Amino acid sequence: MRGTGAILLLSILLLGGDFTGYMKFYAHQSLVSPYGFTKLGSRLQLNLKKSLGKIDFFSSLDFDMRAEEQGRGLSLYPVEAYITFHWSSVDLRIGRQFVFWGRTDWINPTDNITPWDYTNITAEIEDYRLSVDAAKLDWYFGNSSLELVLVPFFKPNITGMEIPGAKEVLPEQKPENWQEGLRFSSEFSGLNFSLSYWKGFDLYPTVVPDMQGGLTVQHPRQQVFGADFDYALGSFVIKGEGAYFLTQDREGTDPFVKNPYLHYVLALEWAASSNLTADLQFVEKRVLRWHQGLMGPYEERISRSASLVFTYKREGYWKLQLISVYNFKDGDYFLLPIFTYEFADGVNIYLGATLFRGPEESPFGRLKDSSRAFLEVKYSF
Amino acid sequence: MRIKALWLLLSLPLVAAMPSGREVMERVVNKATWKDMTADVLMRISARGRERIRKIKMFSRKRTAEENDTLMRFTYPPDVAGTAFLLIEHSKGEDERYLYLPALRRIRRIASSGKGGAFMGSDFSYYDIGKPKLGDWKYRNLGMVELNGRKVYKVEALPANKKVEKETKYGKIIHYVDPQKWSVVRAEYYDRMGKLWKVLEVRSFKEIKGIWFQTDLVMNNIQSGSQSEMKFENLKVDQGLSPSLFTKRSLRR
Numbered sequence: 001m002r003g004t005g006a007i008l009l010l011s012i013l014l015l016g017g018d019f020t021g022y023m024k025f026y027a028h029q030s031l032v033s034p035y036g037f038t039k040l041g042s043r044l045q046l047n048l049k050k051s052l053g054k055i056d057f058f059s060s061l062d063f064d065m066r067a068e069e070q071g072r073g074l075s076l077y078p079v080e081a082y083i084t085f086h087w088s089s090v091d092l093r094i095g096r097q098f099v100f101w102g103r104t105d106w107i108n109p110t111d112n113i114t115p116w117d118y119t120n121i122t123a124e125i126e127d128y129r130l131s132v133d134a135a136k137l138d139w140y141f142g143n144s145s146l147e148l149v150l151v152p153f154f155k156p157n158i159t160g161m162e163i164p165g166a167k168e169v170l171p172e173q174k175p176e177n178w179q180e181g182l183r184f185s186s187e188f189s190g191l192n193f194s195l196s197y198w199k200g201f202d203l204y205p206t207v208v209p210d211m212q213g214g215l216t217v218q219h220p221r222q223q224v225f226g227a228d229f230d231y232a233l234g235s236f237v238i239k240g241e242g243a244y245f246l247t248q249d250r251e252g253t254d255p256f257v258k259n260p261y262l263h264y265v266l267a268l269e270w271a272a273s274s275n276l277t278a279d280l281q282f283v284e285k286r287v288l289r290w291h292q293g294l295m296g297p298y299e300e301r302i303s304r305s306a307s308l309v310f311t312y313k314r315e316g317y318w319k320l321q322l323i324s325v326y327n328f329k330d331g332d333y334f335l336l337p338i339f340t341y342e343f344a345d346g347v348n349i350y351l352g353a354t355l356f357r358g359p360e361e362s363p364f365g366r367l368k369d370s371s372r373a374f375l376e377v378k379y380s381f
Numbered sequence: 382m383r384i385k386a387l388w389l390l391l392s393l394p395l396v397a398a399m400p401s402g403r404e405v406m407e408r409v410v411n412k413a414t415w416k417d418m419t420a421d422v423l424m425r426i427s428a429r430g431r432e433r434i435r436k437i438k439m440f441s442r443k444r445t446a447e448e449n450d451t452l453m454r455f456t457y458p459p460d461v462a463g464t465a466f467l468l469i470e471h472s473k474g475e476d477e478r479y480l481y482l483p484a485l486r487r488i489r490r491i492a493s494s495g496k497g498g499a500f501m502g503s504d505f506s507y508y509d510i511g512k513p514k515l516g517d518w519k520y521r522n523l524g525m526v527e528l529n530g531r532k533v534y535k536v537e538a539l540p541a542n543k544k545v546e547k548e549t550k551y552g553k554i555i556h557y558v559d560p561q562k563w564s565v566v567r568a569e570y571y572d573r574m575g576k577l578w579k580v581l582e583v584r585s586f587k588e589i590k591g592i593w594f595q596t597d598l599v600m601n602n603i604q605s606g607s608q609s610e611m612k613f614e615n616l617k618v619d620q621g622l623s624p625s626l627f628t629k630r631s632l633r634r
Contacts, residue, residue, distance in 0.1 A: 020459060020462065022459075022460075056634075086634075091630070098486045100485075100486060100487050103490070124484060125484060125485055125486070126484075138630070140628075140630055145630070189474075190471075190474055190475055190477070192490065230490045232475045232476075232477065232478070232490060232492055232493070233475065234475070234492070234493065235492050235493055236492055237490055237491065237492045239490075269492060270492070271491065271492040271493065273498055274498025274499045274500075274502075274507075275498075275499075277492075313502075314502065315499065315501060315502020315503075316426060316433040316435075316501075316502045317429075317502075342433075345433055345434055345457070345458035346458040346459045346460050348460060378460070380458065380459035380460035380462075381459050
């Protein structure tokens with residue numbers, strides 16, 4: 001965190017770079033009784049970019065003025081702040097940043113570095129993904145590249161689920177708990193593919209009983225072996241992404257630790273016209289080392305889902321996007337319709353809703369209290 | 382009889398001097414001998430009583446005689462600034478298209494939505510801004526006509542097959558070619574029903590290294606009433622652009 005602050009300060013001191021940013025008003029209203037504002041306020045984001053030959057500085061700082069009852073006041077948050085060193089075939093980026101892996105949409109089994117904020121899913125990714133302090137090195141050779149990522153401090157997903165009396169225990173900040181991984185990407189005859197490995201902690205929480213008879217929320221270690229690809233065929237792009245999660249319960253005998261599992265996504269994206277695209281995905285998760293009676297209460301041996309991302313746009317005027325995920329087992333689903341109206345160059349109005357629905361204990365049913373409608377007006381400069 | 386024979390004899394060189402439609406278009410299409418090109422592109426789109434501006438920094442290079450690589454960086458408006466598009470053409474197999482959206486911090490491979498799709502929501506289609514394939518059209522020279530005080534060739538282009546017609550959405554194109562510059566100065570695009578759809582007017586040219594470049598193009602959509610203007614500024618050729626510029630790595634920078 002101190003390193004991030006230093007980079008930020010250095011960037012700001014280097015005035016003369018490019019200043020960009022936005023001013024945004026936002027109103028998010030809960031779709032669950034008593035229907036209060038979950039977020040109401042305005043945000044100024046200032047981005048400063050400065051290039052000095054082979055070194056780039058970038059900082060993105062949010063000044064958030066919140067007006068809703070809980071969380072009222074001004075806060076300052078560095079969304080990103082990093083230095084990038086460029087050499088002939090190597091880029092090194094150090095600081096707070098977003099690191100995304102994978103090629104499919106919304107569900108990315110290989111993407112276990114940058115956490116999610118499930119309580120704040122809206123039109124903009126920086127609202128629901130949480131940047132991490134990391135060092136990332138990209139080495140390019142031929143039509144291939146190797147990416148090395150190191151994340152010293154673990155940051156979990158924000159799920160919004162509260163378990164009464166349970167205490168969240170995060171991994172201690174020490175070198176043994178640094179997370180690291182690598183990703184090799186290449187291309188062969190029009191097929192882009194990557195192979196990845198990530199050694200870190202589960203971004204999702206696991207609830208386990210502690211020695212005192214209470215409950216703790218933990219983030220167990222895991223290793224993720226992943227692969228992804230994309231291939232274009234006329235107006236279609238075929239995409240796939242899968243990962244093998246090697247958890248701490250390798251034999252599947254501990255009911256409080258996830259078993260090893262496979263998680264994969266197969267996607268078909270269709271550009272019907274320059275205005276209309278549709279992306280249909282099939283998702284499957286297979287728990288391995290299954291032992292009846294020794295499994296966690298909510299674990300399924302095989303769970304399947306489908307997702308659809310549909311976008312229709314009148315470039316420069318308006319855009320309608322619908323993101324949806326449906327779980328076959330419980331019939332629970334997630335819907336995110338967003339209507340964007342471009343009022344003028346650089347001025348956008350977003351109107352949408354985040355809907356989680358399903359039985360009480362289903363993956364999306366558990367998040368239903370986070371359902372909300374939102375209106376945002378954004379002026380970019 | 383003798384007079385008629387003499388007339389025929391005199392008119393022969395004139396007939397021979399009139400190139401075919403295909404020959405005219407070959408001169409137009411194959412005149413570009415640049416290796417690479419950079420330009421600042423300003424797009425002005427006027428429709429429904431509103432005007433929208435898009436600014437792009439464009440880089441292009443010829444990888445082979447038939448394959449170009451093009452990188453476009455959007456610089457305006459601010460909400461799309463930083464967006465970058467990379468097109469890698471392949472004469473055999475699918476072209477590669479990648480889009481970097483800074484808001485998503487991700488490079489996405491995107492599918493081709495067809496050559497008839499609107500380029501950046503303008504009245505120009507992807508086909509209009511690309512290099513036409515001569516084999517896709519059957520050309521016919523309709524003779525010399527006068528346009529804005531200049532003699533130009535009027536060339537009719539009909540789709541060579543149904544696929545081209547379907548992809549481009551054009552049933553016919555009439556090109557007006559200036560034989561001094563070997564450049565299209567006006568074009569009329571007809572839809573598949575044979576109705577006039579769009580009219581292209583080239584307002585200005587710039588000569589660089591003996592090649593005339595169209596630097597101000599206006600496309601009027603007759604059917605919708607909208608208009609798009611594409612202006613090229615700071616046009617430079619043969620700068621020795623590095624091939625590394627046309628990679629996914631450079632999309633993010």
